[in-house]
Amino acid sequence: MTFLPCSDLTAAEWIATSDEHWWKLVTMGPAGFPAYARLRFIPDPTYEGQSENEVGRPSGILSDMEQLRVAAGSLLRHTGSPSEGYLLIWDGWGEDSFPDLVLRAPRVVVPGREYYLCRVSLSDFVSGTIEDSWQAKTDRAMPPPAFIWPKDRAWCITQDVDPHWASIGAEQAMIDPLLTEPRLDVVRVEANQKLPFYF
Template sequence: MEWTGDVSAGDWLRGRLDDPPRGTIHDVAPRGFEAYVRILHPVHLERIPNERMPSFDAVAAMTDAGRESLFSRIEERPLTWREAAGIFGTEFSPLADWEHLTRSTETPGVLVTPAGDWVNPPLGGELDPAQVAEIATVLASHTAAPDDGVVALWDGHPGLLGGMRVRSSRTVYQAGDPSDANLHRHNEMLGRSAKDLWSAVTGKRTWHDGILSREISAGPRLELPGRTHVLFRGGVSELADLEWTDAAPWRGEDADDILSPSLIWPDDRAWVLVSDPDLDSTLVGGSAALAAALVARAGLDAVEIPADAVLDGHGVTR
């Protein structure tokens, strides 16, 4: 995959998205496809066999050795959304959002099941690398252009792009015994805060690198309703390789924490994939045959949804 500044490649999407938004999937997924599929983002259950998981307060009170012992005993397995609905006593629906499905009304985070196990919730706009490869394998067989297309990333991911930011022009004196670790951390925090305050008035703006180069960071973006994207030329066949992360242009220092694509489409526009950061699932528009193949694919928690579907509880928020 290579960066491209030719953002006109995505102009066809703009006229097929609802602007202003109407609260349907077409706020983010273009109209005009025969069928639509919702790929539910991964969820994981954590438990200790024959033992009840401790409360989060109990974990926080443990020593480092105690937490290490606890985590070494935890077993993790994937959990389908249908299974999660059964665990939390709700009814599964292809249009349900995670919060309604699990009755979680607080800030999204790890949930505790009635049996005391932990459930790690889905990430908004993100798939794990193996799931990207699984989806891409199916997509590649439903286009005449598996080696030619566009892969896009939402430009709002923290640290993705470089930019002009304030750098402090003055440091702040900090007193205290340098051997005191707690005092050191306090002074470090205080120093950052004071420097930020000073910089807001007198600081100089300098370039700070992101994961992507300065050329890409300063380059053209594809502007869609409510979202702006960086484009890369590349075929979905590249993403079907389990090692796709090794060659991804946006690979940072932590390859295990690589971003998944926000948009993918082939040059023949046979389908489009959308992973919007506000949604707990990925949407794919394409043929009926593609929809059936995604739903049937082992390893994917995918459901077909109607065109103009409104996801339970919310549309896409901006």
């Protein structure tokens, strides 16, 4: 199995039926994890109202998708179901970005966003096999997943199209190794912390 579009959306109900405000849900992920962190794809803004266009990506930094795969690979060691997980992919990337099988699947709807649900081998996601298969079917790069989680919901990575970071919800013991992973820039999220956004 590389990726399998889901006609049964039950696996995503815990996200679709969340009581979280939609913006918090799509940026920080489902509530209820003991700890949260941010995976920063580029550094945080240095002043209020700064535009993301003013910030260049430092040389040698992995792509956003590569960083997501590194983070998922670390978290994968802490799940009982590495061979089965799920991706929600935002439908706003345009029809040309999706294989026909995905486009024919129903969508998971939250206020402000709609997603396609795919069942995947998380090991294949981490290795890049799913991206390769996706590109072979579409001749386009795979859009970054908006939500990534294992079947046992031990953790969840959430990435919306607007922030310059992804959120990670998990046990603190799962997040701690990410804080010192040299290929990533991961910082803790404290309770009631005002999160940074570019203008």
